[in-house]
Each structure stands twice: as C-alpha cells, then as structure tokens.
Ligand SMILES: C[S@@+](CC[C@H](N)C(=O)[O-])C[C@H]1O[C@@H](n2cnc3c(N)ncnc32)[C@H](O)[C@@H]1O
C-alpha cells in the first residue's frame with residue numbers, strides 16, 4: 214500500500230501516490246506535456262466528422278492520467294493500459310472518480326500485445342526512457358495519430374552511445390542537440406511506419422530538458438510511405454568552424470558528398486539518417502494554440518509559449534546557439550532580437566526556435582552569420 218493524494222490536471226481529478234513509488238509512476242513535471250496533448254488531441258479530433266467514434270490508447274498509462282484526461286476533457290473512447298497491478302487498480306479508480314466509465318476501459322496487459330491485437334485511431338506511447346521497444350507494435354496498430362515521448366535524450370542527441378543500437382542512426386553531439394534528438398527519433402518513426410505502408414506528417418514536435426514529444430499524423434499507402442522515406446537524409450557538420458549542410462539519403466548512397474568543409478577545409482562529420490522536412494504543421498499548431506487559450510489548464514502559460522514559438526519557427530533544420538557563436542568570436546553577446554532583425558534586414562530568413570531560448574534559425578551560412586554578429590557588436 215502507498216499513501217495517496219488527489220490532484221487536479223485540467224478539469225480532471227486524479228488520485229496519485231503521495232510520494233514516488235516503484236509500482237505506480239506519476240510525474241507532475243509532465244503536466245505541461247499532457248496539457249499540450251489535450252489541446253492537440255482536441256484540435257485533431259475537431260476535424261473528424263464524428264470525434265466520439267475515434268479510439269485512443271494510452272498504452273503505458275501509470276496512474277491513467279493521460280487517458281482519463283482524454284476521455285474527460287476531449288470526449289474520446291479510450292483504452293488505458295498498464296501491466297503493473299497497482300497501476301491498473303488505480304486506473305480503474307481514476308476512471309470512476311471522473312465518471313467516464315462509458316468511454317474509458319482499463320487493461321492490465323503487455324502494451325505490445327494489446328497494440329498487436331487491435332487497431333486504434335490514436336496511439337500514445339509514453340514510456341520510461343526509449344519508445345523503441347513499442348515502436349513496431351505501435352506502427353502496426355495506429356490508424357490516424359501517433360503520440361510518442363522519448364526521455365532517452367542522451368543517446369538520441371549523441372551525448373552517450375546507443376544511438377545506432379536503438380535508433381539505427383548516428384547522432385552527433387552538437388550545439389543543436391535537442392533538434393538532433395527530435396529529428397533522429399522522427400527518422401526512426403518514419404522507417405518503422407514505412408514497413409507497414411504508412412506515412413507520417415509531423416504536426417507538432419518539441420523538446421524540453423528531459424524529453425522529446427512527437428505528435429504525427431499517420432496515413433496509409435505504399436507510395437506515400439515511399440515519399441516519406443525520401444524526406445530522410447543526413448547532416449554534415451564541421452566541428453572546427455560550425456558550418457553545416459544537409460543532404461538526402463540518395464547522395465550518401467552515391468557517395469556524392471564532400472568530406473571536407475567548404476569554408477575551412479577541415480574534416481566533416483556526418484549524422485543521420487534523420488528527418489529533414491518540416492517537423493510541425495503551422496495550421497495545426499495554430500489550432501492547438503486556440504485550444505490551449507480556451508481551456509482550463511494548469512500549465513497554460515508555458516504551453517502557449519512553446520506552441521507560439523513552434524508556429525513562428527522556420528522550417529529549416531538546425532539552429533545556431535547565439536552565445537556559443539559570440540564566445541567563439543570572443544565577443545560579448547548582443548540581444549538575440551537584434552541579430553534576428555539584422556538577419557532580416559540583410560535579406561535572410563530568421564526566427565527563434567522552441568529548442569533553445571538562446572538560439573536562432575536562419576538560412577544564412579555560419580560565415581555570413583559571424584560577419585553580422587561582428588558588425589552588431591561594433592555598434593554596441
Ligand atoms: C513513464 S510511465 C507512464 C506515465 C504516464 N503515461 C503519465 O503520463 O503519467 C511508464 C509506464 O509503463 C508501464 N509499462 C512498462 N512496460 C510496459 C509494458 N510492456 N506494457 C504495459 N505497461 C508497461 C510501467 O508500469 C509505467 O507505469
């Protein structure tokens with residue numbers, strides 16, 4: 214037995230362990246992620262002719278907080294599953310507490326077994342660490358929307374080994390590690406779904422200190438899956454001057470890629486395969502922003518900030534860390550907003566990025582960026 218307490222998330226009441234236990238997992242820090250999920254699932258379902266017919270599975274549910282919230286706050290039919298007996302018992306009580314028995318069913322199964330038995334419109338995978346053990350079954354089960362968390366950000370971004378073992382991809386430990394992790398994971402998800410003739414369209418992807426969260430639309434069709442695979446590629450990075458460029462898988466296979474930096478002549482390192490196309494759909498994010506604004510949510514302010522930045526973020530892969538850039542030039546940091554303004558007035562595209570408050574996305578090359586940073590610092 215454990216001592217318990219009742220908390221609120223959104224408009225849902227949830228019984229959670231008062232202190233962390235081994236058998237039931239509840240992380241209050243993830244309320245932000247769950248608030249964004251509720252708005253995203255509501256935005257996604259609103260385009261469906263009959264949202265109440267959509268089926269959703271919270272395959273690794275813990276207390277059941279995600280699934281109960283989806284039943285209570287969005288009104289979908291939900292399956293809420295955890296293989297741990299104490300978690301399963303608590304899920305049943307949380308369903309009853311919110312009076313959503315008509316729409317919510319608890320299961321005590323291995324998530325993979327359940328996913329292989331049934332196709333769900335929406336599949337949510339929120340594991341400890343890596344989602345890899347559940348990707349194959351999730352790819353077979355999902356019909357319309359896949360939501361995935363990864364908390365194993367170290368192997369995904371190249372800070373630890375394991376990228377190749379888990380994701381069949383090589384990450385590089387660069388300044389843009391959060392986006393590296395996101396695009397490596399999206400690449401792995403693309404390949405996994407393609408095996409079942411399914412294609413993805415990323416609707417909203419973001420990262421915080423300890424996790425990456427992906428929300429992707431899924432479509433059936435061998436041709437669509439082939440087109441989706443074409444969106445994978447590599448990034449070549451020069452650790453000497455910071456220059457980088459991306460290229461599609463086909464160029465790698467044809468050995469059509471220079472191995473020295475065009476700017477400084479040093480050796481290039483290559484990361485991938487990773488997903489190089491847009492990692493969000495702007496219109497969808499705008500709908501999520503509206504949903505967030507209209508709902509009662511504990512982390513509304515932080516959630517709005519993340520989604521707002523995603524809406525305005527350039528769809529170009531990989532950002533430059535402004536502080537690292539200034540440091541490499543031995544200059545004091547200038548305000549990021551002045552750098553973005555200067556890029557715009559020099560004819561470049563530029564934006565902030567959700568991945569880092571101190572970084573810029575731009576189509577300017579590193580040498581062009583450095584010239585602008587130097588010019589700005591002399592104006593100080
Ligand atoms: C990170 S927790 C889930 C947290 C929850 N989604 C939330 O938002 O609070 C992962 C859960 O997966 C469960 N789990 C791990 N492996 C499983 C498996 N193969 N099948 C079903 N449940 C599993 C664990 O018991 C644990 O409760």
Ligand SMILES: [Zn+2]
Pocket residue numbers: 451452453454455456474475476477478479
């Ligand atoms: Zn270089």
